[in-house]
Amino acid sequence: xxxxSQSPRYKVTKRGQDVALRCDPISGHVSLxxxxxxxxxxxxxxxxxNYEAQQDKSGLPNDRFSAERPEGSxxxxxxxxxxxxxxxxxxxxxSLVKGPSDTQYFGPGTRLTVL
Amino acid sequence: xxxxxxxxxxxxVFEEAPVxxxxxxxxxxxxYLFWYVQYPNQGLQLLLKYLSGxxxxxxxxxxxxxxxxxxxxxxxxxPSVHISDTAEYFxxxxxxxxxxxxxxxxxxLFVKA
Numbered sequence: 001x002x003x004x005s006q007s008p009r010y011k012v013t014k015r016g017q018d019v020a021l022r023c024d025p026i027s028g029h030v031s032l033x034x035x036x037x038x039x040x041x042x043x044x045x046x047x048x049x050n051y052e053a054q055q056d057k058s059g060l061p062n063d064r065f066s067a068e069r070p071e072g073s074x075x076x077x078x079x080x081x082x083x084x085x086x087x088x089x090x091x092x093x094x095s096l097v098k099g100p101s102d103t104q105y106f107g108p109g110t111r112l113t114v115l
Numbered sequence: 116x117x118x119x120x121x122x123x124x125x126x127x128v129f130e131e132a133p134v135x136x137x138x139x140x141x142x143x144x145x146x147y148l149f150w151y152v153q154y155p156n157q158g159l160q161l162l163l164k165y166l167s168g169x170x171x172x173x174x175x176x177x178x179x180x181x182x183x184x185x186x187x188x189x190x191x192x193x194p195s196v197h198i199s200d201t202a203e204y205f206x207x208x209x210x211x212x213x214x215x216x217x218x219x220x221x222x223x224l225f226v227k228a
Contacts, residue, residue, distance in 0.1 A: 031214075033216070035218075040220065040221075041221070042119075042121075042219050042220050042221050043159070043205070044218070045216060048214040048215070055214060056215060058215065059215065091158070091159070093159075099211075100147055100209035100210060100211065100216060101147045101164075101166050101209070103164065106158040106160065107158060108157075108158045109158065
C-alpha cells in the first residue's frame with residue numbers, strides 16, 4: 001500500500017482480555033516503531049524494530065506488553081490481561097533506513113478502549 | 116534523559132497573522148530535531164527536521180524552525196498563517212546512537228477567519 005496501515009482502527013475490549021494490534025509498514029521500510037498516545041499528550045515511545053530484530057523495548061510499560069515482527073515486515077503489538085489504564089491510541093510508524101534521523105511515516109492508529 | 120517541552124498547549128491566531136510555536140528540549144548530546152503535524156482526522160506527518168548544518172530549516176508550506184543550541188530550543192514560526200494550518204503540532208527529539216524519539220505534548224494551532 002501507499003502508507004502505513006493499522007488494524008483494527010478501533011478496539012473495545014473488557015478488562016482481562018488479550019488484544020493484538022497489527023501494523024503493516026510501508027514496503028521496504030527497515031525500521032518500525034510503536035508508540036502509545038494518551039489524550040492530550042504526544043506519542044510515547046514503546047519499542048523499535050530494525051527488520052525483525054527488536055533493538056529497543058525500553059518503552060514497554062510492563063511485561064504484559066510485547067511486540068514482534070517475525071519476517072521484518074508486519075508487526076503485532078500484544079497486550080495481555082488488559083487493564084483500563086491501557087486505554088489509549090496506539091500508533092505505528094516506519095522509516096526507510098535504520099537510525100533516529102530518518103523521517104517516520106505514521107499510521108492512522110488503533111484506538112483501544114478497555115472497559 | 117531527553118525531554119521535550121512545548122510551552123503552549125493551544126495557540127489561537129487570526130488568519131494572515133504571524134505565529135510562533137515554542138519548543139525546548141533537554142539533552143546532553145547532539146540531537147536531531149523534528150516538527151510533526153497532525154491535521155484533523157489524519158495521522159502525524161513530518162513538517163520539517165534539523166539534522167546538521169544550517170540552523171534554519173524550512174518546510175514547503177512556509178513554516179520554518181531555527182535550532183538554537185545555547186537555548187536548547189527549536190521554535191516553529193510562520194509569518195502568515197492560513198485557515199488550513201489549523202492542526203496539532205508536535206516537537207520531537209532523538210539522538211545519534213539510539214532509536215528512541217521523544218515527543219512533546221503538542222500545541223493546538225487554531226486559525227480563525
